[in-house]
Structure formats: structure tokens, C-alpha cells
Amino acid sequence: xxxxxxxxxxxxxxxxxNTVEETQSESIVIETTKTDESDDCTEHAAALYETLIxxxxxxxxxxxxxxxxxxxxxxxxxx
Amino acid sequence: MIKIKxxxxxxxxxxxxxxxxxxxxxxxxxxxxxxxxxxxxIKETYNKLIEIARTQEFILVxxxxxxxxxxxxxxxxxxxxxxxxxxISRSAFTxxxxxxxxxxxxxxxxxxxxxxxxxxxxxxxxxxxxNESKKIDNYLCYKATFEEFFPRRDGTQGSRTITAxxxxxxxxxxxxxxxxxxxxxxxxxxxxSTTFLASKIEISEKQIPIDFPKGKTITHExxxxxxxxxxGM
Numbered sequence: 001x002x003x004x005x006x007x008x009x010x011x012x013x014x015x016x017x018n019t020v021e022e023t024q025s026e027s028i029v030i031e032t033t034k035t036d037e038s039d040d041c042t043e044h045a046a047a048l049y050e051t052l053i054x055x056x057x058x059x060x061x062x063x064x065x066x067x068x069x070x071x072x073x074x075x076x077x078x079x
Numbered sequence: 080m081i082k083i084k085x086x087x088x089x090x091x092x093x094x095x096x097x098x099x100x101x102x103x104x105x106x107x108x109x110x111x112x113x114x115x116x117x118x119x120x121i122k123e124t125y126n127k128l129i130e131i132a133r134t135q136e137f138i139l140v141x142x143x144x145x146x147x148x149x150x151x152x153x154x155x156x157x158x159x160x161x162x163x164x165x166x167i168s169r170s171a172f173t174x175x176x177x178x179x180x181x182x183x184x185x186x187x188x189x190x191x192x193x194x195x196x197x198x199x200x201x202x203x204x205x206x207x208x209x210n211e212s213k214k215i216d217n218y219l220c221y222k223a224t225f226e227e228f229f230p231r232r233d234g235t236q237g238s239r240t241i242t243a244x245x246x247x248x249x250x251x252x253x254x255x256x257x258x259x260x261x262x263x264x265x266x267x268x269x270x271x272s273t274t275f276l277a278s279k280i281e282i283s284e285k286q287i288p289i290d291f292p293k294g295k296t297i298t299h300e301x302x303x304x305x306x307x308x309x310x311g312m
Binding site for chain 2 (some may be wrong): 044047048051052053063064065066067068069070071072073074075076
């Protein structure tokens with residue numbers, strides 16, 4: 001999986017004596033292109049599961065869980 | 080001595096048809112779709128699963144004491160994606176497992192894809208038989224219903240109505256899936272949006288043996304927990 005990540009690094013430094021204090025900060029930004037096909041597939045399978053188990057009673061929690069069905073749906077994502 | 084022999088022959092002649100009849104029923108599948116709105120992003124897959132389920136046929140093999148129910152047209156020479164979609168359509172709409180029913184023991188054994196045996200002892204189903212009748216393949220059938228309870232996801236108890244049409248003239252107590260116990264073969268059964276309808280009925284004078292699978296059995300709950308562990312739930 002390739003993640004989008006942003007890292008920020010900041011630091012401050014001071015000098016001793018009668019010198020002017022200087023604060024320095026530095027930020028590092030790393031951007032990459034995000035592709036996460038397995039997450040998309042899992043979301044699709046989960047959405048399908050919710051629809052299938054509630055198909056006959058009209059709400060997401062009024063159906064009964066079917067672990068076998070869920071297992072079969074998730075297996076699509078291992079292709 | 081001759082009289083005894085004659086009586087024996089008469090007894091065998093009269094009782095053999097009763098004790099040796101078996102049969103097979105082929106069921107076609109219909110899925111009813113309601114007006115429920117399906118989200119656009121899953122509509123195509125959802126409709127595809129229904130389309131696949133409607134092509135499936137199931138067979139019920141029975142004798143006087145036991146029955147076997149399974150898919151008739153098993154999928155062959157399909158790619159991996161199609162095979163998985165076929166399996167999902169069975170899970171979602173028709174029947175995932177093979178079912179063996181023993182009337183005298185009042186129990187069913189389901190054999191899963193993974194060759195796991197799930198045993199369930201059933202009390203008699205509380206069928207309510209009505210006067211409503213219709214003909215299915217020239218057999219007069221009566222309607223019976225049964226309220227099946229299940230645990231909902233929200234923790235409350237849910238129920239669904241199982242509707243069966245059985246033929247008293249076919250005095251075998253079996254039917255599709257795990258449903259049995261009516262005074263006649265179930266020729267039509269509706270569970271949720273799925274209806275199994277007998278499309279071919281064959282009664283045989285021969286005794287068809289039903290060989291139950293041997294091995295360790297587990298409960299449905301144990302099976303579900305096994306799958307949950309595999310999925311990391």
C-alpha cells in the first residue's frame with residue numbers, strides 16, 4: 001500500500017549570551033499518489049453485505065448477521 | 080407351510096411399494112425484487128448476483144427416512160472471479176451448503192464448502208397448515224407457514240415467515256433447505272425473497288440410499304466463530 005503522508009518537522013534553537021535569538025523551523029512534506037485497491041474492494045464488499053442482509057427488512061440492523069456470506073464477499077478481495 | 084409362504088409373499092408384495100419408494104425433485108429458483116433502492120455503486124454487483132441465483136437448480140433426493148438437498152448445476156470451467164460470484168449468490172440467495180436430513184433423529188447435517196459438518200437438532204417445526212390450495216405440476220398442494228426466529232444485529236429477536244406448499248399425495252416429510260415435517264413433500268418454498276419451485280418430480284420404486292457424511296460435527300455458532308477468527312474479527 002502506498003500512503004499519503006505529510007510530515008512536519010520543527011525545531012527551535014537559541015544561542016547563549018547577548019546574541020539575537022533565532023528560531024528556525026523546517027517542514028518536510030512528502031506527498032505520494034494514493035492507490036489502495038484492497039480498501040476499495042473491502043468497502044464495496046461491506047456495502048454489498050449490508051444491503052444483502054437487510055434486503056428483507058429495510059434497515060441495516062434489522063437483519064441477522066451471516067458470517068458465511070461476509071466471508072465469501074471478502075474472499076472477492078483476495079483475487 | 081404353504082399357507083405361511085403365501086402369506087409371506089402377499090405381505091412382501093403389499094408392503095414393498097410402501098417401504099421402498101424414494102424420489103427426486105428438481106427445484107428452480109426465483110428471486111423477487113422489491114422496490115428497495117440499491118446504492119448506485121453496488122447496484123451492478125447486486126443485480127448480477129440475483130441473475131446468477133436465478134440460473135441455479137437444486138435437487139432433493141429422499142427416501143422414507145432421510146433426504147439430501149444440494150445444488151444441481153455446479154459451476155465448472157469458470158474463472159476464479161465467476162466462481163466466487165457464484166458462491167456469493169448461493170450464500171446470499173439460495174443455499175451455500177449441502178443438507179442431509181434425518182427425520183427419525185430430527186436432525187440436519189450441513190456440509191460446507193470447507194467440508195465442515197454442522198449438526199443441528201430440530202424440534203418439530205411449528206407449521207400452521209391453511210386451507211389455501213393450488214396445483215403444482217398436477218399435485219394438489221396446501222399452504223403452510225412457519226415463523227422462524229433469528230438474532231438481529233441490533234440484539235433484538237427477529238422473525239421471518241417461511242411459506243411452503245406441500246402435496247399430501249406425496250407422503251414424504253421433506254423439502255428444500257432444512258425445512259421438513261409437513262405431511263407431504265414441499266413442492267414450493269419461499270424464504271425471504273427466494274422461492275424454490277419444483278420443476279421436476281420423480282418417484283421411484285427403488286430405495287435410494289442417502290449416505291450421511293461421517294466425521295466430527297460442530298454447531299452453527301462454532302462455525303461462525305471459526306470464520307470470524309479466520310477473518311480476524
